[in-house]
Each structure stands twice: as C-alpha cells, then as structure tokens.
Amino acid sequence: MxxxxxxxxxxxxxxxxxxxxxxxxxxxxxxxxxxxxxxxxxxxxxxxxxxxxxxxxxxxxxxxxxxxxxxxxxxxxxxxxxxxxxxxxxxxxxxxxxxxxxxxxxxxxxxxxxxxxxxxxxxxxxxxxxxxxxxxxxxxxxxxxxxxQKRNHDFVPLSVSALARSRADWLFGMNLTRAFTLAGQRFGSHRVLSVGRVQTPILGLVVRRDLEIENFIARPFYDVIAHFNTDQAETFTAKWRPSAACEPYQDEDGRILSKALAENVIKRIANQPAEVTQLSHKEKRHSAPLPYNLSSLQIDAAKAYGMSAQTVLDVCQSLYEKHKAITYPRSDNRYLPTGHFSEAEQVFNAIKHNKGQSDYLIEQADLTIRSKCWSDTKVEAHHAIIPTSKKLAAGSLDKDELKLYQLIARHYLIQFFPPYIFNETKVEVEVSGGKFITTAKQELQLGFKALMGKTELQPEQLLPSLTLGQRLLCSHGELLEKMTQPPSHFNDASLLAAMTGISRFVTDPDIKKILKETDGLGTEATRAGIIELLFRRDFLKREGKKIVSTIAGRSLIAMLPDLITRPDLTAKWEATLANIARKEQNYQGFMQPLLEQLKQLILLSSSCDASAFKAIKGPMPSKRYKRKRKTPIKKPYKKD
Structure with a gap:
C-alpha cells in the first residue's frame, strides 16, 4: 500500500x-x-x-x-x-x-x-x-x-532548516519572555511581557520610526534652479549641484541649509555665459517585474486596496484551496520552471474567462516572449504565484478574491509583454564655476506598462537640441525654499517591505552586506501572523492606514536590551537558516552561537530599565484584535 x-x-x-x-x-x-x-x-x-x-x-x-x-x-x-x-x-x-x-x-x-x-x-x-x-x-x-516525484532524502536540508527555526523560536521566546516578565514583576508589572525572535525587532522598527517622527524638527533647505537660453531663443532649466566645498552647509542628504549661500549662487549666475560640459543620450529598457511571491503581492495589495497582510494571505488561501484558481500562495519565490512556459495559452484562456484582465490587454500579449522569470535554476521547492488553467463559474469570486486574482493575473501577463523603452538625456551645464544638472525622458514604447495603468506615451521635460560644448546664456537663477519632512509612519505595505528588505535597517555593515540577498525577517507564511500578533498583544494599533506603537509597545522596547529590539541579530539568523536549506551551513553552526547569545541576554534582564515598567503594569488586553473584512472567509490552518 x-x-x-x-x-x-x-x-x-x-x-x-x-x-x-x-x-x-x-x-x-x-x-x-x-x-x-x-x-x-x-x-x-x-x-x-x-x-x-x-x-x-x-x-x-x-x-x-x-x-x-x-x-x-x-x-x-x-x-x-x-x-x-x-x-x-x-x-x-x-x-x-x-x-x-x-x-x-x-x-x-x-x-x-x-x-x-x-x-x-x-x-x-x-x-x-x-x-x-x-x-x-x-x-x-x-x-x-x-x-x-523525487527522493524525500534530497529535501532533508529544508526540514533541518525548519526544525532549527522552530527550536530557536522556542528557546528565544520562552526563555526571554520568562526572564523579562519576571524582571517586570519586581517592579509591579502583572503582565506577561512577550518577547519573540522576530516580533520584537519588528516592534522595535515601528517604535523607533514613531519616536523619530515625534522628535523631528523641520528645517528649511534651498534649491537653486538656473534658467538657460540658446541662440535660437529656446529655454530650459537645470538644478544646481553643490561642489565638495559646500559640504559644511549641507545636511546628511546633501541639501543646502544656508539661504545666503543659495542667494549668492543666484547672484553669480545671472546674465552669465554657460557651456554644455556633459551630454549623454541613452535608450533604456525596463523589463516587466517578476511574478509575485507572497510578500510582494501583500505589499502591492496594501498599496492598491489597503488590505492587511493577513487578509491577503487568507484570501489567497481561498483562491488556492477553494477555487483552485492560483498556485500555492505561501511562496517566497518569484521564478517559474521552464516547463510551465508551454502551458501559457491555457492559463491565458482561464484569465480571459475569469475576467482576470480585459480581453483587449490579454490579446496584446505575445506568447513567444520569454521573460527572465523562466528559470529552472532559481526554482526550488516552489515557484511564483500565478493563475492556474482553471475556468471558474461566473460570479464565484467575491470582491477581495477578484481583486487579488486580477493582480496575480496581471503580473503573469506582463511576462509576455515587451519592455518599457524610453530615451534618457542627461545634461550638465557649467556657469560661473558652478554645475547644473537636468534630465529629460522621452517614452518610446509602453510595453508592459500598458497593464500597469499607463495609457499613452508622454514626454517629461522637453529639451532643445543641444551639443557638447555649446554656449548658452543663463538668464537668471531661481530660489526654491523647501522644508525637510519627517519619515512616514509605517503602513501595511511599508512594514512588509521593511520585513522583506530588512538590510536597510541593519546597523552592522558586515551583516548588512550578508542580508542584501536574503528573504528578510520571518517567512512568507509567518510575516502576516507576526504583525497580527503585535496588534493582539496591544503593542501596535491602527490609526487610519497608519500602523503605530502603543504605550505598552514603546515601554517594552525601552526596557529590553538593544540587541533584542534591533533586526541585526535575528536577520543574521534568518540568513543562516536559508544557508542550511541550501546545504551551505549545518544545524550546530546555527544553534551554538544562539545558545551563547541567549545566556547573555538573560543576564541582561536583571539590569533592565525599571522605569519602563510604569506604563505596562496592567494585564494583557482581553478584547481580541479583529481584522475587518466585508466578506467572511473560512480561515485556513496557519502553521505559525
């Protein structure tokens, strides 16, 4: 049997x-x-x-x-x-x-x-x-x-990686939750202070962003725009690029903070001769983005429809299990096996039947185009999320299911569209020793962008016909006064993007380098659950589309050692787990340093900041956090 x-x-x-x-x-x-x-x-x-x-x-x-x-x-x-x-x-x-x-x-x-x-x-x-x-x-x-079918033995590294993750989560979460809850009790807290290998650094990201916004002080900065004339009375503008000598008057982003300096530049360039010192014309091609994995789909769905990560996962699970309209949704891969290329026509027919995109756009696709997504070497246990060849009964998808099906169908269809092509002209003009830069783009072919909302070719700034060394006249300069802006609060899309691109938030340059090619914090299947868990534990809350930290969340981060609240440590662990799955590292090489770090962190719990406990003396919230979804959906089994 x-x-x-x-x-x-x-x-x-x-x-x-x-x-x-x-x-x-x-x-x-x-x-x-x-x-x-x-x-x-x-x-x-x-x-x-x-x-x-x-x-x-x-x-x-x-x-x-x-x-x-x-x-x-x-x-x-x-x-x-x-x-x-x-x-x-x-x-x-x-x-x-x-x-x-x-x-x-x-x-x-x-x-x-x-x-x-x-x-x-x-x-x-x-x-x-x-x-x-x-x-x-x-x-x-x-x-x-x-x-x-394949030999199960060949997939042992996947199993070992998952086992290491499971045990690390048990060790980290159970020991540190006990350690800091006990520390809190010494100062009057009667609440379980939950600490998690992934959830705590994610909470730390949100808390630090909120504090940065609250402590932000707006400062004015200045741009100088030069207006140039050619001998044929044609005009165009270019922006001043400050030299190295201006660094003392710039902020960390290179913006000029001295109004006097900007005004001085304007005086120096008015009615002065100018020369085109650099000129380049390049035809650029942008290929279609790859088909979705779960995180990229969650990010786009949050941007387009305001859907939470968990809602996207639940709806996708329904599209996969109930309707059989899409492939396995908990995928972290954005490539497709070459064998699937021959099935494109059947998938197209299903997309057309299921109203995944308009008939007109589907008919524009070219089945002979083979995008970079077709690669057997980049497909492991699973592949990108795409529509199946299943034709559904009319009206069988609810509103959310149809929205996500259409996104998934679009990202599959664009693999069969030509690239977006445009000409880019870059000009550098020198006047009175200063350099001014401008760029112009002329669209030549919409290509896949026809499915992304663009309906017609449009030029950006129109430049006159220029030649290298051409003499011009700078008629005058224009001062633009602007104000620095604080970073934006996290929302569903940006928090998911932070989790997948965690290297941007890592402080150690060596770890940052390691993490650039990894999957970030958590897995495709667990990220949504981690965010929801922080809501349920009253560490995060929603304010409209914004995700912000609560007093309890801030207090917890303030009280914990910095190492636990930043993504460096757990992001490095995620990279190691990925290496175990690829047979590049072993189980002991992951667990041994983790155990040493765990012992150090428990010692730190005895000296944490007692004042942080003042805001978190109450019990855990009894009211369960609920997501809003108009159409009920049978909740699938969640692994994490």
Whole structure:
C-alpha cells in the first residue's frame, strides 16, 4: 500500500481525485480502488513540549531556572488533533511505501518528516520515502506532479532548516519572555511581557520610526534652479549641484541649509555665459517585474486596496484551496520552471474567462516572449504565484478574491509583454564655476506598462537640441525654499517591505552586506501572523492606514536590551537558516552561537530599565484584535 501524507485535507482530496476510482472515504483518509491511501495532517499534529514536560519544576517561572535548554528535544501530540494523529500513525505503520505530500516549503517538509520520525518508522522504509511537490490543486497539475516525484532524502536540508527555526523560536521566546516578565514583576508589572525572535525587532522598527517622527524638527533647505537660453531663443532649466566645498552647509542628504549661500549662487549666475560640459543620450529598457511571491503581492495589495497582510494571505488561501484558481500562495519565490512556459495559452484562456484582465490587454500579449522569470535554476521547492488553467463559474469570486486574482493575473501577463523603452538625456551645464544638472525622458514604447495603468506615451521635460560644448546664456537663477519632512509612519505595505528588505535597517555593515540577498525577517507564511500578533498583544494599533506603537509597545522596547529590539541579530539568523536549506551551513553552526547569545541576554534582564515598567503594569488586553473584512472567509490552518 502506498500512503500519501498531505499537509491539509484540501490537498489530500486533490491527490485522491486523480487516483483510480471508485474512492472509498474513511475517517481521516481516502482509499483508492488500487489500495493506495491518502491521509493528511491538519497542519502540525505535533508540537514542542512545554518546559514542565522536561522537569515539573519549570512550571513555576523562576529566574534561576533560565535558560531552559532541552538536552533531548521532545514533541507531544496536539490534543485538538489527537484523533487524526492516531489514524495517520496506524496508516504510516501499515504502509509499504510513504510519500511526503506536505506543502512545498520548509514547514510543509518538516511537519510530515517529523510525523514519520515520531511514529518510529524503520530506517529502510524511511530511506524509501518519496517527495510529492504540488503547487496547483487542479487535476491535470496534480497528475503531472505524481509523475515527477523525487527522493524525500534530497529535501532533508529544508526540514533541518525548519526544525532549527522552530527550536530557536522556542528557546528565544520562552526563555526571554520568562526572564523579562519576571524582571517586570519586581517592579509591579502583572503582565506577561512577550518577547519573540522576530516580533520584537519588528516592534522595535515601528517604535523607533514613531519616536523619530515625534522628535523631528523641520528645517528649511534651498534649491537653486538656473534658467538657460540658446541662440535660437529656446529655454530650459537645470538644478544646481553643490561642489565638495559646500559640504559644511549641507545636511546628511546633501541639501543646502544656508539661504545666503543659495542667494549668492543666484547672484553669480545671472546674465552669465554657460557651456554644455556633459551630454549623454541613452535608450533604456525596463523589463516587466517578476511574478509575485507572497510578500510582494501583500505589499502591492496594501498599496492598491489597503488590505492587511493577513487578509491577503487568507484570501489567497481561498483562491488556492477553494477555487483552485492560483498556485500555492505561501511562496517566497518569484521564478517559474521552464516547463510551465508551454502551458501559457491555457492559463491565458482561464484569465480571459475569469475576467482576470480585459480581453483587449490579454490579446496584446505575445506568447513567444520569454521573460527572465523562466528559470529552472532559481526554482526550488516552489515557484511564483500565478493563475492556474482553471475556468471558474461566473460570479464565484467575491470582491477581495477578484481583486487579488486580477493582480496575480496581471503580473503573469506582463511576462509576455515587451519592455518599457524610453530615451534618457542627461545634461550638465557649467556657469560661473558652478554645475547644473537636468534630465529629460522621452517614452518610446509602453510595453508592459500598458497593464500597469499607463495609457499613452508622454514626454517629461522637453529639451532643445543641444551639443557638447555649446554656449548658452543663463538668464537668471531661481530660489526654491523647501522644508525637510519627517519619515512616514509605517503602513501595511511599508512594514512588509521593511520585513522583506530588512538590510536597510541593519546597523552592522558586515551583516548588512550578508542580508542584501536574503528573504528578510520571518517567512512568507509567518510575516502576516507576526504583525497580527503585535496588534493582539496591544503593542501596535491602527490609526487610519497608519500602523503605530502603543504605550505598552514603546515601554517594552525601552526596557529590553538593544540587541533584542534591533533586526541585526535575528536577520543574521534568518540568513543562516536559508544557508542550511541550501546545504551551505549545518544545524550546530546555527544553534551554538544562539545558545551563547541567549545566556547573555538573560543576564541582561536583571539590569533592565525599571522605569519602563510604569506604563505596562496592567494585564494583557482581553478584547481580541479583529481584522475587518466585508466578506467572511473560512480561515485556513496557519502553521505559525
């Protein structure tokens, strides 16, 4: 008997639908006519044991118990899913051959692997386990995946990476939450002060941004615009570029803060001869952006529709499981396997039928164009989120589902559009020893931007026909007085962008360099949940579209050691976890320095700032934070 072990019932049913009929539905499994069986986990059937499982003394929180570090890690059966665990355990032990059909990501790999390990499968049977990767729940795609199974052993590094992440979160969250909650109790706090490996640096980002805005002092700065005339009475303008000698009068962004200096430049250039000292004409091509992964989709949906990250994830899960209209949504990859290129016409037909984009734009696509997204070398366990070939019944998608389907369809279609092409002219003019710069752009071909809201070609500043060395006249200068602006508060889009591009917020230059090519803080599947958790714990709140910190959130960050509240440490861990998945580092190389840092941080809890506890003496908020969504949706299982 072959046993297919899916991550969720929806995936299990999709596999069973393509097995030999008739199907026999049992309690927690489906049996095909050839004797093969499909069963499923319900997310993780196992969970990390609590500290008191290792030692009953740990049930009481005491500082001298910390850090609690298991010598031998233990898993326990989750009480809510014990029935399905029992069913699946029996089937695993009975089966002749096992197929891991967990979702195509680290967590999906781990939750099936840990189940096989936990029930005591012998080594020979374990070595023969196959891996089934399914990103599209439609029957034709599932059949294709069944014909392309791989050795499960080849995916062990994914499992190890997920295991290391899980244990790190347990060690970091459990030990530091106990340490700083106990520290708070010494000063009258009666609240659990939750500390997390990822959630706390994210809260730190928001708190620091809010404080920067509140403490911001606007300052005037000055731009000088020169007006030039040619011999043919043609005119154009250019902006002054200050020389190195002006640095004492500039801020860190190069803006001139001295009005007197700007006025002096204007006096010097009025009615003075000028010369074109640099001139370049370049044709530039911008290719279409890659198809979506989950984070890039969440960012665009927040910008376009104000959707929260969790709402986008929930809606995508419905499009994937209920409607089978898109591929696996919890993906961190933006590339597609080359084999999918031949299926483009069927996907186009589905997009057209499902009103994913207008018929006119779909018909403009060119199926012979092969964008840079098609790359087998850049596709690992899963690929970018794209529409499937499934044609839906009219009106089957609600408003939010249709909005996201159209975004996903658009980013797929633009892979078959030509690049956006424009001419860029850069001019440098010298007058009275000063340099003035201007740039003009002339659009030549909209290309993929026809799907991004642009409807016609438009020139920017029109420049006269200039030549290198041409003599001009500067008729006068113009002073523009402006005010510096504070940074913007985070919103759903910018906070997600900060989590994915975390290197911008890292202070250590060596770590910053390492992180530029990594996925940032958290995973595609967990980022939305982390943000929501901070709302539920009353550390963040919404003010319109803004996400701001609460008094409790600020107090927690003020009280914690700087190392915990900044992204440097956990961002470096994320890079290491990615390296483990790629077989470039090992488990011990990740865990050993983490344990040493954990011990140091627990020592710091005894000397944290007591005054910070004054604002967080109350209990945890009892009112559960709720997201707003007009159309109810069945909430899928969340791994984290």
């Amino acid at each position: 072959k046993l297919y072990i899916a991550e969720k019932p929806s995936l299990g049913r999709a596999i069973a639908d393509v097995l030999p009929k008739p199907l026999q539905k049992g309690d927690g499994f489906i049996k095909a006519s050839n004797g093969d069986v499909v069963s499923w986990c319900i997310g993780h059937l196992l969970e990390q044991a609590e500290p008191d499982f290792y030692d009953p003394r740990f049930k009481k929180w005491q500082i001298d118990h910390l850090p609690i570090i298991p010598l031998k890690w233990q898993l326990k059966v989750k009480p809510k899913t014990k029935k399905q665990f029992t069913i699946l355990k029996k089937l695993i032990l009975q089966a002749d051959e096992l197929i891991n059909a967990g979702d195509p990501d680290r967590e999906g790999q781990l939750l099936v692997d840990e189940m096989i390990e936990f029930v005591g499968v012998n080594e020979q049977k374990k070595a023969s386990v196959q891996r089934l990767l399914i990103s599209d729940l439609n029957p034709s795609a599932v059949k294709k995946s069944l014909q392309n």
